[in-house]
Amino acid sequence: MAFQTSSSLLIILFVSALPSLCLSSSSNNLFSLSVENPEHVIKSRNGNFTAGFYDAGENAFAFSIWFTEPRGQNLSFIWMANRDVLVNGKGSTLTLRSNGNLVLNDAGQVDVWSTNTTSLKPPQLILKDDGNLILLEDSNHVVWQSFDFPTDTLVPGQRLTRHASLVSSKSQTDPSSGFHKLFFDNDNVLRLVYDGPELSSIYWPPPWFQPWQVGRSTFNASRFVFLNLDGEFISSDNFTSETSDYGLVLQRRLTIDSDGNVRVYSRRHWGEKWDVSWQAFSAGCNVHGVCGENSFCKYEPYTGRTCLCLPGYKLKDESDSSVGCQPEFNLSCNPEDSGFLHIPNGDFYGYDQGTYLNVTFDECKKECLKLCNCKGFQYSHDGYQFKCYPKTLLVNGNLSPAFVGGFHVRLPNSSSFSLQEPDIKCEIVKAIKLERVYVSRHDSVFVKVLLWVVLAIGVFEFACIFLFWCLTWKKSSKQQTYDHLTGTGFRKYSYSELKEATRGFREEIGRGAGGIVYKGVLKDGRVAAIKRLNEANQIESEFLAEVNLIGRLNHMNLIDMWGYCAEGKYRMLVYEYMENGSLAENLESNKSLDWRKRYEIALGTARGLAYLHEECLEWVLHCDIKPQNILLDSDYKPKVADFGLSKLQNRNDLNNPSFSRIRGTRGYMAPEWVFNLPITSKVDVYSYGIVVLEMITGKSLRVDGPDHSHQGRLVTWVREKRNEGDGMVSWVERIMDPTVEGSFDMKTMEVLVTVALQCVVEDRDARPSMSRIVEMFQSHEIEY
Incomplete structure (x- = not known):
């Protein structure tokens, strides 16, 4: 009885302290x-x-x-x-x-x-x-x-720039991101695109025209569009338009609607009905993606837009015609078993097998029959010549009296199909239901406290009875967990754990050919860099290679991996988070990397690569050394990262490791890759030399073609400066990054440049090993 009284008193004291704890947190x-x-x-x-x-x-x-x-x-x-x-x-x-x-x-x-x-x-x-x-x-x-950070709407005073886009909602009742987008393309032109789950196509301005043919200009760098209070829609690519009520100061908004059309809505006062005062398309069927595959979009002014399956096709989903249609027949590849049904004024945009000009109707039909996957052909006359377009995929269909010509759908000879109009509209209204269930809360504070007290008493008494057993089990469990972690070096995470750690993969901190890296906070409070690998043909092999490699590596200048995820289609790696990002980011942003830091980055990177090449249990070639793969911690100490392209090197056959494909990044790749020579650790030495030259000169290496011209110009330029005689200024001073302030040791910098030039010679045997590079650096005392 005394034991129960004392335990109850402890719990009551704990419960009474809860409000103050909550207040402190809030x-x-x-x-x-x-x-x-x-x-x-x-x-x-x-x-x-x-x-x-x-x-x-x-x-x-x-x-x-x-x-x-x-x-x-x-x-x-x-x-x-x-x-x-x-x-x-x-x-x-x-x-x-x-x-x-x-x-x-x-x-x-x-x-x-x-x-x-x-x-x-x-x-x-x-x-x-x-x-x-x-x-x-x-x-x-x-x-x-x-x-x-706009969603689907602009208001007067707000600008849409190249850094954002307007994305439609999925439907009138579902606000989530749809498949139509208003954005600035790479040519500085404002465009509308349908970006669906499987297909993507630009539909405004009409893609069959060049920008200058529709009054657009590609010669602008600002990339902005806005709507003013008077009703004028202005874009930096020279597109301007006025609303039907232009000149009146009204409430206005520009919205890309769920049907893919962009409209300006106007009204005088709040509470009034919105009127459409401008829209990109008067007929909604000009928008791509509104009807699915193998169907036409038909627009009537009074009944609106309807999706119609092609003859011989039926709806995939009887409740939603926008998902497209599927064939009711099996088509033979034998030309004699196929025929064609003419659909006047029918038009499908895109996915032409070819364009045939000034051919007869029979010749056009024969071109389609030659192809087993030809689903039909378009035959029309534009006033100058006949045009034939065999189609392998039927999307973006439009049935309009304005189109001169028609479409001929391929069907079995024995069929008797016709075009039928379903009683289903493209816009399907569906209510959203959140599929998460949470425990409901109790409104009564007294009931809540009482439940906590009762539960705590039971737990406390149960814990006392099994105290010794629990402590023994816990100690044993911890020891087993420790032994497991020390044996493997990392742990396996679930997809839900990493999704929660990254808050739904929101904060992107880097990306490359292998995948995207997000910042996350693990349950134990550690900040992590979580790399989500792309879904590609060889992704699993690359993933396993990276896990196996990094799991066995342990060096102060190599990135530390804490775990991985292999769940279904998801492949992710969990690394330690590097506060100062990559070397590339620091060089591009002109951060304060003084000469001492740059020297230590070069030395630390060399040490990490020397460990990979010569000291770890299985020698490793990194194959993708570049500034983006050299990360810096809070003290700017370097760590080599991203072993997705690594290759284990056979100790017994160092001169002939086999590589199934070219690896690395253009501009940093050794000549051996281009000339198909045997690949050794000297490919990493070459890439390392290019990176060191970038750090010293401050010249950014961006390669636009396969000839490595930028890379060659940087090396040649440094060599020319070294060979030029100038008694007034040292050749080292003439190549050093002028934006870097602070003192430096001339002899040390000269050694750094000389070693880098030795690394980038074409003869791989003349390049020093990474361990030799470390020795050359360490043999010179730094004086600052």
Whole structure:
């Protein structure tokens, strides 16, 4: 009885301390909005805009900004924070923390979105009169603003630049990212593209025209587009347009709708109906991707848009005609078994097997019959000549009286099919339901405390009874875990663990040919770099090679791997996070890498490669040494990373290791790769020499073609400077990066350059080994 009394007293004391603990934790937050309180909203000073949680479906909410409307009226959204990861209707919050980070939390369990910002002083969250949500520090410094991260809408005062795009929603009721996008292409032209799960195609401006033929200009570097209050739509590629109500100061918004069309909506006051005052397409069937494969899009002014299956084809999904159609027949490759059915005014864009000009109808038909995968052909006359287009894939179909010509679909000879119109529209309205179930909360504090007390008493008594056994088991378990970790060097993570650690793979810190690297925080608090490998033909072999290699390596100048994930189609690697990023990032941003740091980076990298080549249990060739694969820790100490292209070297056959394909990055590859010579560790020596020359000269190596011209010019330029005689200035001083300040030891720098030039000679046997390079560096004392 005494034992129960004392244990109960301890638990009551612990429970009584809970409120103070919670208060201490919440003191790090400046304020918080709750999804459960409809009054938790932010309004602009003029009252035109409201920010808060929007009910997007059954127990599914998004934090959004919308035009203020009377209660109960449909909302017009201009921005959403988490359109692709909706949160629960219980316990979800938007919190502004004292460190300056705005965080959206799902049901108190996981952060699904944040601004990823920091602030030296507590910031303010303000919704401006133009609808821009900003984090403001010191009354004049904007730390973050929603205008920089648009979703599907622009408002007056907001610019769309090359760093962002407008992405349509999936449907009128599903706000998640759809497949149509308004963006600036690489040629500086504003375009609309359908980027579906399997196919992608640009549809505005018409892709069969050159930009200058439709009045666009590619000669601009600013890349911006905006809509002003008067109703003028202006783009930096010379495209301008005016709304039908141009000149009136109205509420306006430009939106890429779920049907892929871009429209400008206008109205005088809040609460009124929005009117379409401009749109990119008057007929919706000019938009790609609205109807699926093997179907036509047909538009009627009064009935709207309809998707029709080709004759002989049926809907894949009876409830949604936008997913396309599938054949009801098996087509033989024998030309005598096929015939064609003419569909007037039918047009399919793209995927032509070829273009045949001035051919007869019979000749066009024969060209299609030659191909087993030809599904039909388009035959038309443009006023000058006949044109024939055999098709291997039938997408972007349009049935329009404006099209002169027709399509001839290939069918079995014995068939008798016709074009039929289903009673299904392309736009399918589906309600969203969040498929997550959380434990509901108890409203009564007394009941909650009572349950905790009862549970704690039971747990405490159970723990006392089995105390000795638990401690013994725990000690044994820890010892076994330690033995396992020391034996393997890393652990296996689940996909869900790494997804939670990266907050849904949000913060990208690097990418390459092998995959994308994200920043994450593991459950034990360690900050990690998590590399998600691309899904490619040989991805599993590359993944296993990298895991096996790095798991066996242990050196202060090699990246430390903590674990991996091999679950289903997912392949991921978990590394230690390097605070100062890659050497490439530091060189490009002109960060303060003084000469001492650059020398130590060169020396540390050489030590790591010497370990790979000569000291580890199995000698390794890295095969992709470049600034992007040399990472820097908080003290700018280098670590060699990314062994996805590594190759184990046979100790008994050092001169003839076999490589199934060329490996590495253009500009850093040794001549052996080009001339198909035996590959040895000297390929890494060559790449290392190029990297050292880049660090010394500050000249960026960007290779545009396969001839290694930039790489050759850098080496030649350094050699020429060394051979030039100048009694006033040392040749070393003339090649050194002029942007780097600080003192340096001339003799040491001369050795560094000389060694780098020895590394990049064409004769591989004349290049020093990495261990010899380390010896040459260490034999010269540094004086700064």
